[in-house]
Amino acid sequence: MSEVEDDLREESTKRTNREKRSMRKSREKREQERQQQQVEEEEEDEQSECVVLRGIFQLGKKSHDVLLTQTRMTWTPITPETPTGEPCIQQPGVVLLQDVFAVKVKRRRAAGKQSGGPVLGVALFCAQRKGRRLEEETLHFHNASSEHTHTWYNKIKELLTGFSRPRYVKVFINPSSHKKESVHIYREHVAPLFKMADVCTDITVTEKKGHALSVMKECKLDEYDGVVCVGGDGSVAELCHAMVLRAQLDAGSPEEPVKQALPLGIIPAGSTDVVSCSVHGVRDAVTAALHIILGHTQQVDMCSFWSLGQLVRFGFSAMFGFGGRSLARAEKKRWMPSGRRREYALVKTLARLRPEDCQLSFLPAKTSNKNLCEHRNQEQDPDSEGEESWTTNQGLYLSISIMSIPCLSPHVPRGLAPNSRLANGSASLIAVGNTSRSEFIKHLKRYNSSSGQFSFSFVETHDVSAARIRPQSVIGWSEEESEEDGDSNSRSSPIIQSEGAAFPWNIDGELVEIAHEVLIRVHPQLITLYGEEVDEAESTVSCSCI
């Protein structure tokens, strides 16, 4: 082997060693950086978790070592040492302060006394999750020392003020909702929780349709942190509409939708409570009240409904065809109990099932969320996106629905529009073409059972940011109904009455009669509701009529 080859091999070995050393160094550097980052993260965690107070309280019959940090309170039983000296491992109890809605000093009250008495300790009032429900739970921490107890009480109270929660809310109660139980529901289940959490209220018990709207137009809204509605879907729809209109008035732009800054809380007291179920997953006044108290808020998309260039209203859902006709029939039988009324209307509308001849156009939703400003510009000219982006179909439809929220309810736990999200900036358009009654019933039944309601050739669904429905038939609902049973005296008054042939629309459970084309626009995150996004509602009832 030549000297040159030796030199080359030596050189190559040196280079390999150099490369290895350099790789090792960069690996070590990366490892050091990772460790440093970990230490910093741990320090950060420690800081937020650093102990604010430590003390001894009795929980139940045992003494506990209790720690309070910025975010939680933990307690571990104090146990005597075992004879063998082995440590006795105990799982600590824990409550997150984000779930605590009130703290009180507990006292032993003498009989007949409203105040005073020796201190017993602190009581924490928390919201505990049980499935989709929030339930009230009280934790008692006993310590007879007044000084000790007050130190803890003051500190916990101070930490709780760090959360963004409503302090003063405007409450509307519709005493006529469903079984006329709203006032009772509010008094029994909501008012005591609000009082406990120091939420002050200004209450209006509505006297007639439109009362909440007129109060909302004029009241001093900046005094409040939120608005609360106790009632059914009709009351919720009126208030949501009122809140967006008020935002428009305040912003000095009566033509354009403006986001309402105040959140709306919904205490369900109706028969279906679709909006409440869609943000709580359950029809339960306590769950709804606790979401309000804890300040859980959720942005929600809304629609605006227009006819002949005039705003009809703001809302979350609309049904044309079967859904509209069925509601119109139910409204004529207001004297029946709500369950029976709904079943009667459903069965009768199925018996007289007929398609609507109409032109359906829609604007497919873009994948990214559009912001409000873009939508505002579109509002003035619905065709400004260019005709080519609209899809138009002409034909016979049994039902057309458009929903910007999933519309969950105990009857339909996965919702009438299971693909719709609360704040994705689009709405589900569900168009059911003409088919036999038996096939239509099969489609309806699948809402109630599991899924597959859209897997029929006569059903199409689209994610849309706007839709337009132009009825072609000259025979409106009014003519057909008067022919049907000559029951004109018992007709309820719809929100809009048209001179010519009008068609019944179900807009958020309210009957609206419109004779002409209706344009629907989706407005991303136009309103904030107290609650959260849920996938499925708790199912408590099932419809047996079909």
Ligand SMILES: Nc1ncnc2c1ncn2[C@@H]1O[C@H](COP(=O)(O)OP(=O)(O)OP(=O)(O)O)[C@@H](O)[C@H]1O
């Ligand atoms: N004091 C009142 N008397 C009559 N109607 C009222 C009164 N206050 C409000 N309203 C109107 O009643 C309508 C229906 O209200 P709501 O939806 O709460 O009850 P509901 O129709 O019985 O419930 P659900 O829609 O769940 O069956 C709303 O449009 C609301 O404006």
